[in-house]
Amino acid sequence: MNLVIEILISLCLVTAGVFGLVGSYGLIKLKDTMQRLHAPTKATTVGVGGVLVASMLYFFLIKGSLSFHELMITLFLFLTAPVSAHFIAKTFIQAEVTEKDLPDPEHEFGWAVFDDAPSYPDEDDHEPKP
Amino acid sequence: MIGLALNFAVFCFSVALLLNLWRITRGPTQADRILALDTMVINIIALLVLYGIYEGTAVYYEASMLVAMVGFVSTVAYCRFVLRGDIIE
Numbered sequence: 001m002n003l004v005i006e007i008l009i010s011l012c013l014v015t016a017g018v019f020g021l022v023g024s025y026g027l028i029k030l031k032d033t034m035q036r037l038h039a040p041t042k043a044t045t046v047g048v049g050g051v052l053v054a055s056m057l058y059f060f061l062i063k064g065s066l067s068f069h070e071l072m073i074t075l076f077l078f079l080t081a082p083v084s085a086h087f088i089a090k091t092f093i094q095a096e097v098t099e100k101d102l103p104d105p106e107h108e109f110g111w112a113v114f115d116d117a118p119s120y121p122d123e124d125d126h127e128p129k130p
Numbered sequence: 131m132i133g134l135a136l137n138f139a140v141f142c143f144s145v146a147l148l149l150n151l152w153r154i155t156r157g158p159t160q161a162d163r164i165l166a167l168d169t170m171v172i173n174i175i176a177l178l179v180l181y182g183i184y185e186g187t188a189v190y191y192e193a194s195m196l197v198a199m200v201g202f203v204s205t206v207a208y209c210r211f212v213l214r215g216d217i218i219e
Contacts, residue, residue, distance in 0.1 A: 006131045006132055007131070009132055009135070010131050010132055010134070010135035011135075013132070013135040013136060013138070013139045013180075014135050014138055014139065016139055016176070017135075017138050017139035017140075017141070017142030017143065018142065020139075020142055020143050020146050020173060020176055021142040021143075021145060021146050023146065023169065024145075024146030024147075024149040024150055024169060024173065025146075025149060027149060027150060027153050027165070027166060027169060028149050028152055028153055028156075033158075033159055033161050033162055033165075036153075036162065036165060037165060040165060040166075040168065040169035040172070044146075044169055044172050044173065045172070047143075047176060048172055048175055048176045048179075051139065051176045051179050051180060052179055054183070055179050055180075055182060055183050058132070058183050059188065063186065065188070067188060067191070069188070069191040069192075069195070070179070070191065072195065073175070073179075073191065073194055073195055073198055076195070076198050076199070076202075077172065077175070077198060080198075080202040081172075083202075083206070084168055084202060084205045084206060084209075087205065087206055087209035087210070087213075088161050088164050088165050088168070088205075088209060089161075090209070090213060091160065091161045091164065091209045091212045091213055092159060092161035094212075094213055095159060095160060095161065095212065096159055096161075
């Protein structure tokens with residue numbers, strides 16, 4: 001039984017390490033910035049998740065103390081990774097891509113990076129007069 | 131066996147930190163550098179948790195939670211600074 005627990009935790013740790021390494025290797029291997037955005041946001045997040053699961057299993061099964069702090073960190077990372085990836089993509093588009101390179105937007109207002117937010121007629125009353 | 135796997139994971143995340151450093155020094159665009167910094171913060175969280183397992187204490191969760199929050203806020207602030215030239219408009 002003890003051996004099974006050790007194998008389980010070791011498997012989590014090794015998987016997490018490999019995923020973390022692959023995520024950061026993709027950061028230097030891939031050619032384009034938009035491609036590079038994929039590797040750290042997906043693989044590294046899974047790597048950290050594996051480390052946190054391994055830590056939770058270790059403290060629960062070997063030390064005998066159950067805590068959900070790790071799950072909180074995992075949840076936080078899984079929530080914030082897409083937000084930061086979106087911000088980084090927006091930064092890249094604003095700095096390196098011109099508006100002509102982007103496909104036409106489906107609606108009448110343009111891309112959010114280049115155009116202001118669409119304003120509606122009844123909102124104009126609240127704006128300060130020049 | 132856990133000790134061996136722990137050493138392997140620490141090795142992997144340390145090499146990952148070096149690769150991130152390479153991308154920060156090379157990175158042709160500013161978005162690359164922000165991305166590498168964000169990845170660096172995540173790798174450091176993993177290293178902190180691994181050190182917590184190594185020492186057998188639960189202190190390092192608090193530290194890694196704080197590092198996670200500060201890392202997210204700093205990434206967003208850096209992006210906003212590059213995007214708009216100001217962080218809070």
